[in-house]
Amino acid sequence: MITHFQFKSLFENKDMPGWHFSFYFNKQKFTGIYHQNGDIEWTSEEPSDEHIHQLKEQIHELMLFHVYDK
Template structure:
């Protein structure tokens, strides 16, 4: 489970899509960039392959809730 999820806009112009995000998963911090099309660009080591799909799904759900469902 993802904990301590945080995000902020990627650009000063908040109308432009793109967000920095960070969270902890299994006691390890992960960071990345979430693009408007749902692509994730990891700026830290990415989660293990066995966890990657589950983590990406959780990030998508959190971004949808916090950014698009305001």
């Protein structure tokens, strides 16, 4: 389960799409960039193959809720 999920705009002009995000999973911090098209670019170590699909789905859900469903 993702905990302490945070995000902020990549750009000063907050109307431009793109966001930095961070969260903890299994006591490890992960960071990345969420692009407008839903692509995730990891800026930390990438999660293990065992968990990456599940984490990407959770990140998409959180971004849809917090950014697009305002």
